[in-house]
Amino acid sequence: MSRTVNTLPASFRCRRLLLTGAAGNLGQVLRPRLKAHAEVLRVSDIAPPAAAGPGEEAIACDLADPAAVSRLVQDADAIVHLGGVSVERPFDEILPANIQGIYNLYEAARIHGVRRVVFASSNHVIGFYEQGKQLDADVPLRPDGYYGLSKAYGEHLSRFYFDRYGIETVCLRIGSSFPEPKDRRMMVTWLSYDDLTDLVTRSLFTPDVGHLIVYGASANRDRWWNDDAARILGFVPQDSSERFRAQVEAQPPLAADDPAARYQGGAFVKAGPFPFPTPSSAE
Numbered sequence: 063m064s065r066t067v068n069t070l071p072a073s074f075r076c077r078r079l080l081l082t083g084a085a086g087n088l089g090q091v092l093r094p095r096l097k098a099h100a101e102v103l104r105v106s107d108i109a110p111p112a113a114a115g116p117g118e119e120a121i122a123c124d125l126a127d128p129a130a131v132s133r134l135v136q137d138a139d140a141i142v143h144l145g146g147v148s149v150e151r152p153f154d155e156i157l158p159a160n161i162q163g164i165y166n167l168y169e170a171a172r173i174h175g176v177r178r179v180v181f182a183s184s185n186h187v188i189g190f191y192e193q194g195k196q197l198d199a200d201v202p203l204r205p206d207g208y209y210g211l212s213k214a215y216g217e218h219l220s221r222f223y224f225d226r227y228g229i230e231t232v233c234l235r236i237g238s239s240f241p242e243p244k245d246r247r248m249m250v251t252w253l254s255y256d257d258l259t260d261l262v263t264r265s266l267f268t269p270d271v272g273h274l275i276v277y278g279a280s281a282n283r284d285r286w287w288n289d290d291a292a293r294i295l296g297f298v299p300q301d302s303s304e305r306f307r308a309q310v311e312a313q314p315p316l317a318a319d320d321p322a323a324r325y326q327g328g329a330f331v332k333a334g335p336f337p338f339p340t341p342s343s344a345e
Contacts, residue, residue, distance in 0.1 A: 074267040076139040078102045082125070082167070083144030084111045088182070088239055088258065092142065095259045099266065106134055107145065108159070125163025128170075135170035140178040140266055143167060150186075150207040152336035160212035168223045176229065180265040183217055183233040185251055185277070186210035189327020191286075193247070197326075198288040199235075199275040206327030207334065217275065224273040232265035232295070235287075236278040243303045247328045249310055250286055253278045254301035264295040271295070283307075286326060 081096060083089045084105035097103050097117060104119040105111045114120040123134045125145050135141065145167075146159040164181075171179060188197055189206025205211045220231035237251030238244075239258050253261075257280045265276070274294060277287035281299040292298075303310075316323035325331045 074263065075099050075101065076266070078104055078138050079266075080104045080106065080135065080138040080141045081144065082106050082123075082134075082141065083146065083148075083182070084120075085109060086144055086148060088236075089144050091239075091255050092144070092259065092262060096142065096263070099263060104134070104138060124158075125166060126158035128166045131163070131166040132170045132173065135167065135176060136174050138174070138176055140180075141167065141171065141176055142180045142182075142262060142266070144182045146212070147209065150209045150330050150333035152334075153208045154339065156208045156212050160209070161215055164212075164216045164219055168219060168229065171229055172223065172227050178266060178271075179220065179229060179231045180262055181216055181220055181231055181233045183235045183275070184210060184213045185235050185237050185287075186327050186330050187214045187217065187235060189325060189330055191326050192324055193250075193286065193326050195286060195326070196288060197277075197286060199277070199291050206325065206331045210327065210330065221273050230271050231273055232268075232271055233273075233275045234261060234265065234278045235275065237287075239278070242306050243310055245313065245328075246310060246315065247322070247326075249303045249307065250279070250282055250284045251326075252280055252282055252303040252306075254280050254299075257299040257301050260300075261292075261295070261297050264297050268295045 079100035084093050085107035093105055106121045106123045108124050110122040111120045123130045147156050186206050187203050187210050189210050190204035203214045205214050217233045223229045237253045238248040239253040243249050243252040261278055274291055276291045277289045280301040282303045321331045322329045
């Protein structure tokens with residue numbers, strides 16, 4: 063079922079908008095939808111993104127390379143930062159793009175005068191709270207893995223760059239943004255692509271957001287997150303996971319003692335431990 067996207071009008075535009083992680087799942091969703099909001103949409107990923115269309119620039123960039131990131135950010139007016147590893151992985155795989163990379167991005171934003179960043183954080187920064195626990199944006203963080211830890215770092219880093227340098231950031235604790243929810247947990251955390259688009263565009267163009275943390279979920283029947291902060295953006299989700307309930311609940315439920323059924327982070331709380339790298343005997 064499709065609907066008219068309840069988003070800001072195309073008159074809300076910037077001259078050059080940078081979208082990192084453009085080859086990822088959500089990057090591919092947002093790339094055509096954000097074009098209406100920029101004279102030039104600059105898209106980037108570690109591998110060469112799909113060829114640039116009219117009004118686009120496509121640039122391959124390793125976020126762990128500070129010189130490359132500086133060139134990427136130059137002349138951008140605002141940034142939607144999706145780039146990085148998006149699943150739970152060993153720490154040495156998370157470190158380059160998710161931790162070193164976001165530092166490089168904000169330092170380049172400081173140098174080149176970028177004043178607004180929309181940072182794709184994640185619900186996995188609070189993944190070790192139990193399901194059903196009602197949370198707001200001010201609860202202590204409880205990351206459920208190295209991926210969640212990297213997003214927590216990004217939230218703190220963005221706060222520092224606002225307090226020290228005035229770079230405004232909206233941190234989006236995105237739930238589960240897929241065409242449809244895959245399981246019972248996602249019935250609560252699901253964020254439709256249309257609601258995602260609306261949330262990102264409002265995060266880009268709402269004035270005077272300072273440093274804001276917003277949960278990203280559609281208007282689902284059951285909710286774990288108090289998202290009063292979204293009102294600052296005027297974000298009112300229009301979609302709901304309810305139409306998928308019958309097909310999801312037809313699946314066998316997880317065992318009651320399965321950690322993925324207990325914690326908000328789902329299966330992420332069970333990933334790992336990963337092998338710890340040790341020097342080989344030849345070294």
